[in-house]
Amino acid sequence: MEIQIPSLLRIKPHALYKVGKYLRKSGFHHVVVYYGTGIKDLLGQTIEISLDSSEITVAVEEEVHTNAIEDVIASAFRLPRDAQAIVAVGGGVAVDFAKYAGFLTQLPVVAVPTAISNDGFASPGASLTIAGKRASCKATIPYGVVIDTTVIQGSPAQFNYSGIGDLLSKYSAIADWKLAYHTTGEPVNDFSVMISMQSVTNLVNHPVKSVTDLDFLQLTAGALVMSGVAMEVCGSSRPASGSEHLISHAYDRLAEHPSQHGLQVGVATLGTLWLQQNPNLEIVRRVLDETGFTAYVSEHPLERSTFLAAIAAAPAGRPGYHTVLSTPGAVERLQTYVETDPTWEAFLA
C-alpha cells in the first residue's frame, strides 16, 4: 500500500498571497482553479495577483456550486491535458470536487480551504452526491494544503467551533477502534492512533483557546490536516470517526434542519465518551466550554427528539462497524443519560 501525504503544507497568516509562489516552488506553472460559491468575488483577486506575480497561467477556472458526482466527472474530462495541478479555493464542496477531479485525472490537488469546519480538506476521501444522496468516495489526499489563518479568523465562528468539535471526537473514535480490536479483532494501526492523538493533545494544551487567536487556529488547522493523514496511513476512517460520527450521520438523515457536521459530532462525543467511561470526557467538556463551542450551541441547539432518535438509528448506518454503541443495551443507556442528565440542557432543545 502506498501512503501519500501532503508535500506542500503552509498554515499561516496571509498564506493566500503566496499561493503562486508555493505552486511555482512545487514546479507547477499551468493550473486549473476551482472556486467555491461566492469565493471568487471575495478572494479571486488576491489569488489572481499571486498567480500572476509567479507567472502561473490558469488553464481553466470554474466556480463550483454542487458536489454531484456527474458534475465532477463532466468537469474533470473537460480539463486540458497540459494542466499540471488543480487548485481548490473554498469550503468543503469545492475541495471535495477538486479531490475527486484530481483522482479521476491523476492531477495533484492543492487545497486552499477558506474554512476549517471539519477534517475533510486533507482526507483521502471526497463527500459527493450520488443520485441525490450523500456518499463518501475514495479520492486522493491533496498534494498540497495552504491555509491562510487570517482568512480562517475572519470566517464565521461556527465554522471554527465545528472544526474543534470534529477534532475532539478523535478521543471517542480512537476508543471505539480499540474496543473493536478487543471485541472483533479488527487491527489497530498504532501510528495512526499516535498522529491522531498527538494533534488533538497539542490543541487541548494550548494556553489560549479562542477562535480568534491566530496561533490557536493554526494548531486547529494543523490538527485537522493530521487527522486526514492518520486516515491515509491506516487506509480507513477509523482514527477520525467512531460512534459519535454514526450519531451525527443519523442526525443528518433524520433532522429537518441538520446543523454543521462538527457541531453535531462534538455534542455526540459527550455522549459516546460517557458510554465508553472515557477519562478524556472532562477534557472535552472543558475545551468545548473554553472555546465558546458550548455557548454557541446553547443558542443554536440540536433537536432533542431527533438526537435521541439518531442515537437509536446510528448503528444501522454502518453495519458491521463495531463501536461502543454495538454493546448490548448501550443505545438505551445513552438515551436515558441524555434524557436525564442536566449536561444536555445546553446542547438540546
Ligand SMILES: [Zn+2]
Ligand atoms: Zn468528521
